[in-house]
Amino acid sequence: MKKTALALLAVxxxxxxxxxxxxxATFPQPIYTRWAAEFYKATGNKVNYQGIxxxxxxxxxxxRTVDFGASDAPLTPEELNKxxxxxxxxxxxxxxxxxxxxxxxKTVLNLDAKAVCDIxxxxxxxxxxxxxxxxxxxxxxxxxxxxxxxxxxxxxxxWIFTNWLSKTCPEWKEKVGFGTSVKWxxxxxxxxxxxxxxxxxRSQGGIGYVEYIYAKENNLPMxxxxxxxxVFVEPNIKTVQAAAAYAKWDKSKHFYQVLxxxxxxxxxxxxxxxxILLAKDQPERSKKATTFFKWAYQNGDKxxxxxxxxxxxxxxxxxxxxxxxxxxxAP
Amino acid sequence: MEVVSSVKDRANSIKxxxxxxxxxxxxxxxxxxLFVGLLFPxxxxxxxxxxxxxxxxxxxxxxFLTNSxxxxxxxxxxxxxxxxxxxxxxFLAMLIATPVSIGIAIFITELAPKWLKPIIxxxxxxxxAIPSIIYGMWGFLVLAPVMGDKVEPWLQDKLGNxxxxxxxxxxxxxxxxxxxxxxxLSIMIIxxxxxxxxxxFNMVPAIMKExxxxxxxxxxxxxxxxxxxxxxxxxAGGLILATGRALGxxxxxxxxxxxxxxxxxxxxxSFTTITVALANQFTEADTDIYLSSLYLLALLLFLxxxxxxxxxxxxxxxxxxxxxx
Numbered sequence: 180m181k182k183t184a185l186a187l188l189a190v191x192x193x194x195x196x197x198x199x200x201x202x203x204a205t206f207p208q209p210i211y212t213r214w215a216a217e218f219y220k221a222t223g224n225k226v227n228y229q230g231i232x233x234x235x236x237x238x239x240x241x242x243r244t245v246d247f248g249a250s251d252a253p254l255t256p257e258e259l260n261k262x263x264x265x266x267x268x269x270x271x272x273x274x275x276x277x278x279x280x281x282x283x284x285k286t287v288l289n290l291d292a293k294a295v296c297d298i299x300x301x302x303x304x305x306x307x308x309x310x311x312x313x314x315x316x317x318x319x320x321x322x323x324x325x326x327x328x329x330x331x332x333x334x335x336x337x338w339i340f341t342n343w344l345s346k347t348c349p350e351w352k353e354k355v356g357f358g359t360s361v362k363w364x365x366x367x368x369x370x371x372x373x374x375x376x377x378x379x380x381r382s383q384g385g386i387g388y389v390e391y392i393y394a395k396e397n398n399l400p401m402x403x404x405x406x407x408x409x410v411f412v413e414p415n416i417k418t419v420q421a422a423a424a425y426a427k428w429d430k431s432k433h434f435y436q437v438l439x440x441x442x443x444x445x446x447x448x449x450x451x452x453x454x455i456l457l458a459k460d461q462p463e464r465s466k467k468a469t470t471f472f473k474w475a476y477q478n479g480d481k482x483x484x485x486x487x488x489x490x491x492x493x494x495x496x497x498x499x500x501x502x503x504x505x506x507x508x509a510p
Numbered sequence: 511m512e513v514v515s516s517v518k519d520r521a522n523s524i525k526x527x528x529x530x531x532x533x534x535x536x537x538x539x540x541x542x543x544l545f546v547g548l549l550f551p552x553x554x555x556x557x558x559x560x561x562x563x564x565x566x567x568x569x570x571x572x573x574f575l576t577n578s579x580x581x582x583x584x585x586x587x588x589x590x591x592x593x594x595x596x597x598x599x600x601f602l603a604m605l606i607a608t609p610v611s612i613g614i615a616i617f618i619t620e621l622a623p624k625w626l627k628p629i630i631x632x633x634x635x636x637x638x639a640i641p642s643i644i645y646g647m648w649g650f651l652v653l654a655p656v657m658g659d660k661v662e663p664w665l666q667d668k669l670g671n672x673x674x675x676x677x678x679x680x681x682x683x684x685x686x687x688x689x690x691x692x693x694x695l696s697i698m699i700i701x702x703x704x705x706x707x708x709x710x711f712n713m714v715p716a717i718m719k720e721x722x723x724x725x726x727x728x729x730x731x732x733x734x735x736x737x738x739x740x741x742x743x744x745x746a747g748g749l750i751l752a753t754g755r756a757l758g759x760x761x762x763x764x765x766x767x768x769x770x771x772x773x774x775x776x777x778x779x780s781f782t783t784i785t786v787a788l789a790n791q792f793t794e795a796d797t798d799i800y801l802s803s804l805y806l807l808a809l810l811l812f813l814x815x816x817x818x819x820x821x822x823x824x825x826x827x828x829x830x831x832x833x834x835x
Binding site: 205231232233234235237252324326331332333334335355356357358359360361362363366367368369370374377378381382 | 579580581582583584650651654655682684686764765768769770771780782786789790791792793794795796801
């Protein structure tokens, strides 16, 4: 009897500390988990995040079963208003083009939107295509068929990649469009970043798109991509953050902004933020979530960078704090 | 007198109690069997049906089944490519696995020296214990390169120019295709099939074989005319078990199939199956109709498995009848 009472007491004391639950996108899961661990050390509050996929995250916050949902692709203001949701970005990721051309050695490949678009439409079939030669004048591109690799599973990476192609290549927009998975005109599908990478590594002449983080950790070759201003830019923390800094974020549109094809000479063009969704009609639960993310914005950049995520620029962070206040969910 | 009656009473009461326990266990087990065997599949079907209703209402079952488009952006969904992919890969895997399994079973029961039997038996059974993701990784990292670089170009060279059959060997061999998938699948189902077939071979009465030998039959004739006909239903049972496994296999297939929703025209084309499409797309399906279409695919898989197994069961019954007659 005494033991039960003690146990109950113990449970009671633990329950005083806050517990925050969230679910959704898998792309930011490593950093959310890391932030959660550091947040727990600093404040004693627990964050339980489940990477069940963006689709699941959106459904769970619409059904109000979690304190916050997470999605790699932003919801449009109309969708957010329909379900009474709030939205803000947390960290930025980028998509890089990786390739397997043994003849290239250490030389970095240059690509632009038209080249990538035509390769993924199946119109450019060989590496020594005149258009690719024109982009890479000093490189001896081989007479080798291009093996096109894409993701087979639904993914935010595909969303960002196809969104960039839709913005920059009219034919792509008309024939394919963008989404977490699309009807691919050509190529084979690998599951996840490792699946795509393995297909590319295995086939000489392969090309695929993967997350920047994954490419960085595995030292994959990454092509320079021509941005809006006509400059070939390599993906790194500075060039991706530039995309977020130059972008026009709008609080009234719930930060609906896709960081593909953004202006700026030093901007890498295939980037995208990952987003948090909150329920507007449940301010108490949402405040728990903003407590965590405020802490993360203020103290979490170093953990994000260690994992190769790109933190939000500080002007955007301040905007998010204001956005919370305006909507009554500031911690 | 009294003593006798009391003993009788006790015996009676024990009998009654035993009867009650019997009844209780009967009801309990009966209910359990009913639940697992009948109610549970029924609940699954109902849930799948409920979740896929939106897709059925939007596209219509027949149109969904005959539509080879799978376009999440335009929200135009059809299951033809996945259903065909599932059937083709299962069929080819069975085509490869059946003779090999029967061969293994014949070797173990009839031909192998006594000391070798348990070794081979265990080795084959161990194959069944390997998790399917390991098969997938092995297929992708080891088998696919060999197929893509060596076996498939060779096949194309030898068979690619034949009329009709040549079409099956056209295209660029990559090793990520129907052929490699079917091979991996067949290796996965061989242990199940071989184990069942071996057990039924072992059940052939020695006296039958001996009398056949006595009549001057050769070893091959005994296997061909005594062992195999006697165990036809056992072989078919092994086939059913293996078909079920091949139909539902996901992890291994997703590694080597190429995951393309297209109807393969050659053995060297990439393709996809129902389970692979589900595993790949379920988590990120963001619209209601997308999710509902995936549920409809699951319902179709359920129906396809059910129909195939029903046909197989019917064939066993017919075989048994014929053998008895």
